[in-house]
Amino acid sequence: MDIRFDAATLTHEAGTALHPLTLSLAERRIGVIGLNGSGKTSFARLIAGLTKPSAGHVFLDGLDTVADADALRGRTGFIFQNPANQIVLPIIRDDIALGLKSLKLSKAETEAKVGAVLARLGIPHLADRRPHELSGGELQLAALAAVLVTHPQLVIFDEPTNQLDLKNRARVMDAIAGLNEQAIVISHDLALIEGFERVLVFDAGMLAFDGAATEAVSAYREIALR
Ligand SMILES: Nc1ncnc2c1ncn2[C@@H]1O[C@H](COP(=O)(O)OP(=O)(O)O)[C@@H](O)[C@H]1O
Numbered sequence: 590m591d592i593r594f595d596a597a598t599l600t601h602e603a604g605t606a607l608h609p610l611t612l613s614l615a616e617r618r619i620g621v622i623g624l625n626g627s628g629k630t631s632f633a634r635l636i637a638g639l640t641k642p643s644a645g646h647v648f649l650d651g652l653d654t655v656a657d658a659d660a661l662r663g664r665t666g667f668i669f670q671n672p673a674n675q676i677v678l679p680i681i682r683d684d685i686a687l688g689l690k691s692l693k694l695s696k697a698e699t700e701a702k703v704g705a706v707l708a709r710l711g712i713p714h715l716a717d718r719r720p721h722e723l724s725g726g727e728l729q730l731a732a733l734a735a736v737l738v739t740h741p742q743l744v745i746f747d748e749p750t751n752q753l754d755l756k757n758r759a760r761v762m763d764a765i766a767g768l769n770e771q772a773i774v775i776s777h778d779l780a781l782i783e784g785f786e787r788v789l790v791f792d793a794g795m796l797a798f799d800g801a802a803t804e805a806v807s808a809y810r811e812i813a814l815r
């Protein structure tokens with residue numbers, strides 16, 4: 590999708606999470622890096638329409654995330670920093686099926702779609718498990734399955750490899766690499782965004798760098814060492 594920020598701003602009583610931002614993004618893989626509290630999650634939530642800008646606008650394919658929220662419903666999937674919180678039903682397969690409810694499919698059609706997304710992510714064995722029985726990486730994948738089953742055009746990941754061991758990290762990285770969908774990945778795990786077409790660096794609620802991954806990492810290191 591074509592993502593456009595038009596002087597979009599986010600302020601809280603405590604201060605400004607995102608200063609007026611104007612930019613256009615259409616790349617298939619977009620990375621977002623920056624120190625804690627620099628505005629990365631705020632930026633992502635504005636795109637997903639989870640947060641309304643305090644001023645200005647955010648457009649996806651020309652549709653305003655506030656005024657055209659109904660038309661944009663389902664176009665963006667968001668994997669939260671703690672995916673355990675977004676798995677709402679006790680059994681993974683039921684949680685994934687929940688996203689299909691509005692389609693009013695037959696039981697067999699629903700099962701087929703849930704089965705297909707589990708197979709796509711290599712996790713059919715998790716279908717009957719409960720969230721508390723899953724590792725961090727498995728939770729990420731289960732949350733991703735619940736998002737992908739609804740066919741969003743854009744998937745946003747908020748620090749998907751945080752606190753994962755190397756094995757789970759590799760599985761999540763493979764899943765992201767294998768996505769046909771457009772993806773925005775917020776991460777402190779710089780290997781994850783290596784090779785991304787475009788990487789944004791946030792610093793204190795402002796876009797400090799916008800460009801290629803290698804230079805973005807250098808810009809981020811400079812900020813971190815400042
Ligand atoms: N709901 C909120 N209310 C008040 N302040 C918030 C809220 N959400 C975020 N902030 C503040 O906005 C700033 C940016 O936060 P955030 O976008 O979560 O940063 P990051 O994801 O880069 O760590 C931080 O200073 C944070 O404390």
Ligand SMILES: [Mg+2]
Nearest residue numbers: 629630631747
């Ligand atoms: Mg964050």
